[in-house]
Amino acid sequence: MVKTAGSHVIGSLSSNSDVRAAAREAMTAVLATFKPGAPVLIVSHFDADGLTAAAILVKALRKAGMSAETLVIGKGESPWDPEVTDRIAARSPGALIVADLGTRPDPVLPSCPTLVIDHHVPTGEPNGAVTISGNGLDPEPTTALLAWWASAALGDQADHLWLAAVGLIGDMAEGLDFPEIAEAQSRWGKTALRDATSLVNAPRRTAAADSGPALRLLLASDGPKRITKGDDADALALHAAKAEVRAAMDIAKRVPPVVGGDVALISLDSPCQIHPLVAQQWRGRLKDKVVIAANVGYRPGWVHFAARSANGRDLIAFLAEHRPDNADGRYGNGHAQATGGALRNADWNGFIRGLGFPGHRWTHERQRAPLAAGLPGQGHGSAGPEVPGHPALAEGSAPQVLSRIA
Numbered sequence: 391m392v393k394t395a396g397s398h399v400i401g402s403l404s405s406n407s408d409v410r411a412a413a414r415e416a417m418t419a420v421l422a423t424f425k426p427g428a429p430v431l432i433v434s435h436f437d438a439d440g441l442t443a444a445a446i447l448v449k450a451l452r453k454a455g456m457s458a459e460t461l462v463i464g465k466g467e468s469p470w471d472p473e474v475t476d477r478i479a480a481r482s483p484g485a486l487i488v489a490d491l492g493t494r495p496d497p498v499l500p501s502c503p504t505l506v507i508d509h510h511v512p513t514g515e516p517n518g519a520v521t522i523s524g525n526g527l528d529p530e531p532t533t534a535l536l537a538w539w540a541s542a543a544l545g546d547q548a549d550h551l552w553l554a555a556v557g558l559i560g561d562m563a564e565g566l567d568f569p570e571i572a573e574a575q576s577r578w579g580k581t582a583l584r585d586a587t588s589l590v591n592a593p594r595r596t597a598a599a600d601s602g603p604a605l606r607l608l609l610a611s612d613g614p615k616r617i618t619k620g621d622d623a624d625a626l627a628l629h630a631a632k633a634e635v636r637a638a639m640d641i642a643k644r645v646p647p648v649v650g651g652d653v654a655l656i657s658l659d660s661p662c663q664i665h666p667l668v669a670q671q672w673r674g675r676l677k678d679k680v681v682i683a684a685n686v687g688y689r690p691g692w693v694h695f696a697a698r699s700a701n702g703r704d705l706i707a708f709l710a711e712h713r714p715d716n717a718d719g720r721y722g723n724g725h726a727q728a729t730g731g732a733l734r735n736a737d738w739n740g741f742i743r744g745l746g747f748p749g750h751r752w753t754h755e756r757q758r759a760p761l762a763a764g765l766p767g768q769g770h771g772s773a774g775p776e777v778p779g780h781p782a783l784a785e786g787s788a789p790q791v792l793s794r795i796a
Contacts, residue, residue: 401493401506401521409531413522413539416505420485420520421543423503428484429457433469433491433498435533436462436594436601438560438587440490442553443507443537445608447487449550450541459483463491465599465663466689466732469498470719490533492723493523507536509561510724511706529566532557538570552578552613559587578613586614592631597661603627638662647672647681650746654679659687666696666730673698680708682730684738693738696730705729714741 402416403409424430430451434444444460451458459481467474469491478486478499485503493506495514506516509524509532522540524531531539534557541547555574558564564571564584575583590604603624607617617625638660645668647654654676656668669683677700684695697705706729709722714737721731733741 399523399526401515401523403522403524403527409527410539410542413536414543416520416522417540417543420503420505423485423520424456425484425503428482429459430485430487431459431461431478431481431483432487432489433461433463433478434488435490436464436599437490438591438604439532439534439557441590441601441605441608442534442557442560443489443532444605446534446537446541446547446550446553447489448609449553450544450547454544460605462601462605464601465594466692466694466720468492468719470494470496475499488519489537492719493521493525494719505540507533507540509533509536511726513719513723529568530563531568532561532563534558534560535563535568535570549612552583553608555583556587556590556608556614559584560591578615582614582618586617589617589625589628589632592628592635595635595663595667596631597634599663600627603631635662635664635667638664639667642668643671647676648747649676649679652678652680653745653747654681655742655745655747656681656683658683658685660685661687663688663694665694666698666728669696669698669730670728673700677701680705684742686735689732692732692734694730694732695738697728699727702727712741712744714744 403412406412432444432447434440441462444462448458448460461478461481463469463474469475469478469488475498483502486499487505487507488498489507491508492510493508493512493514493516495517497504497516497518500518504516504519506519506521509530511525512523515521522536524536535554538547538550538554541550551570551574555571555578558568558571590608593599593601593604607620607624607628611617617628642658642660642664645656645658647656654672656672658665658668665683665685665688669681672681672683679699680703681698682695684693686693688694697709699705704726706722706724706726709729709731713722714733716737717731717733721733722729724730
């Protein structure tokens with residue numbers, strides 16, 4: 391049974407003990423506001439949860455005879471960015487569904503009927519939109535599961551349950567007490583669902599961050615084995631993406647953390663989105679620290695970072711305490727124990743000074759050489775002795791200090 395946890399639940403699920411029914415009712419209500427004859431545009435995140443939510447919604451809407459299109463938000467983007475908003479408006483949607491991209495008070499496209507489906511900590515309740523938020527529920531449903539519940543308003547969606555399961559696994563919610571995951575595992579197989587999730591999640595972590603092959607496969611498939619066993623161009627692209635990310639991780643896992651007070655900082659320079667994976671790995675080793683993996687190479691001019699903790703500390707509150715003046719909506723969103731953000735280089739420099747990491751100048755070129763080549767022993771690409779099953783920890787070596795980025 392899903393129940394309200396200690397935190398405040400916003401939106402259509404906030405006052406209903408039957409959250410599955412409430413999600414259906416919210417979808418029914420918002421469907422009545424959609425402009426007839428115009429396409430519904432599903433704007434989603436590019437991870438497994440966002441992509442499967444988009445696939446569920448597209449399949450359900452099209453099965454019901456409606457026109458549905460997708461727009462996936464890519465590397466370093468937000469639907470609230472003016473240039474992204476312009477792309478959305480250019481599609482002339484009759485309605486908008488914003489999936490797995492956060493919950494903010496500002497509308498993405500004013501005057502366009504909008505449904506927000508999300509499970510991250512909200513920064514406010516969306517104005518003029520119907521909201522289906524899983525944040526604050528216990529257990530917390532992912533966006534894909536929320537989309538699957540809501541799409542039942544359009545008819546039986548049993549054949550799309552595997553997509554919701556992939557979204558749950560992708561957001562590490564496989565072990566939560568949802569009967570849907572057990573049902574999907576029984577029907578499609580636990581291993582097949584896990585393997586499909588790993589492949590679907592891989593493209594967004596690559597340097598190109600092209601989630602197109604993953605979304606096309608999700609839309610074309612009737613189960614996970616079409617993804618894991620396929621040999622067409624899209625399936626092969628997913629395997630290539632997984633190999634690219636694995637190679638980047640083989641280098642990144644050798645970078646030792648710099649520990650200062652209650653923060654452990656791991657400096658990376660990779661075009662791949664590996665910083666969340668690195669932070670998650672070190673979280674289990676440095677259980678009493680706030681682990682921050684920072685990536686200067688992900689997007690020029692910016693430092694993207696992931697923060698994780700195993701000690702129950704509210705990391706959104708932690709980042710709020712240290713928020714730089716110029717931080718935008720990319721900073722400090724997500725979940726209490728899994729958050730992060732992006733800061734321009736100058737703002738990052740001030741941020742880490744505030745965390746107690748002063749010191750010498752750390753240049754982009756100095757970081758790139760050892761990591762790009764995969765060679766230890768220079769600057770912040772150096773590695774300590776590896777501990778089996780864990781990233782390398784520089785034991786007995788002088789602590790390194792990450793201070794400023796040129």
